[in-house]
Amino acid sequence: MxxxxxxxxxxxxxxxxxxxxxxxxxxxxxxTEPDPNPAWTEEEAYAAAEETFRAYIGIADPTDDDSARPYVTGDLAELHEGESSDELKNMQVRGESVVLSFDATDFRTVGEHATVSGQACVDNSSIEVNLDGEEWYQPREDPVFGLEMEFASVDGGMLLSHLDETADDSC
Incomplete structure (x- = not known):
C-alpha cells in the first residue's frame, strides 16, 4: 500500500x-554551568590576612612554637616545627611589636582556595631580649623594618605561609 x-x-x-x-x-x-561564587571575596581575604598577621606579630614569645602554630602554614609552619637551638630555648623576650602599617597587595583564587600577598611595617623598638639571664638589650640596630608576606586559605581561615624582611629598611 x-x-x-x-x-x-x-x-x-x-x-x-x-x-x-x-x-x-x-x-x-x-x-557549561556558571562557576559557583568563590568562597573568598577580596575584601574578606584581605581582612582575614591582616587579622592573622597582627595576631602572629602580637605573640608574646616568638620562640614558642605552640603559640605560632595557629597562625602559620607552609614554609613558616616548617620553620616553627624545626628544633629550636638551646640558645633560643633560654631566650627571654619582653616588649611588644607594633604594626605601623599593613597593605594587602594581591589576591588570587584557585577554586575555593585563596592567596593574599602583602607588605607591613613593624616597630620593635620596645622589644628587648635576654639570652644569658643577666642583661637585656634590643636585638635590632634599626627596630623599624618592612616585611613582605604571603597568606594561604586553610580550612576556612587565612594563614601566614611565607615571611621575609624587605631589602629596603624604610617603611
Missing part, C-alpha cells in the same frame, strides 16, 4: 521535530 503524500509529510515533519529536539538536548548537555 502506497504512503499518501499527506502521511509522508506528517512523518517527515515529526522526524524533523524529533531530530531538532535531540540536537537541542545534546547542545544543552554540553553547556
Amino acid at each position: 502506497p504512503i499518501s503524500s499527506s502521511l509522508f509529510g506528517m512523518l517527515r515533519r515529526a522526524l524533523g521535530v524529533g531530530s531538532l529536539a535531540i540536537v537541542l538536548g545534546a547542545l544543552s548537555a554540553c553547556a
Whole structure:
C-alpha cells in the first residue's frame, strides 16, 4: 500500500521535530554551568590576612612554637616545627611589636582556595631580649623594618605561609 503524500509529510515533519529536539538536548548537555561564587571575596581575604598577621606579630614569645602554630602554614609552619637551638630555648623576650602599617597587595583564587600577598611595617623598638639571664638589650640596630608576606586559605581561615624582611629598611 502506497504512503499518501499527506502521511509522508506528517512523518517527515515529526522526524524533523524529533531530530531538532535531540540536537537541542545534546547542545544543552554540553553547556557549561556558571562557576559557583568563590568562597573568598577580596575584601574578606584581605581582612582575614591582616587579622592573622597582627595576631602572629602580637605573640608574646616568638620562640614558642605552640603559640605560632595557629597562625602559620607552609614554609613558616616548617620553620616553627624545626628544633629550636638551646640558645633560643633560654631566650627571654619582653616588649611588644607594633604594626605601623599593613597593605594587602594581591589576591588570587584557585577554586575555593585563596592567596593574599602583602607588605607591613613593624616597630620593635620596645622589644628587648635576654639570652644569658643577666642583661637585656634590643636585638635590632634599626627596630623599624618592612616585611613582605604571603597568606594561604586553610580550612576556612587565612594563614601566614611565607615571611621575609624587605631589602629596603624604610617603611
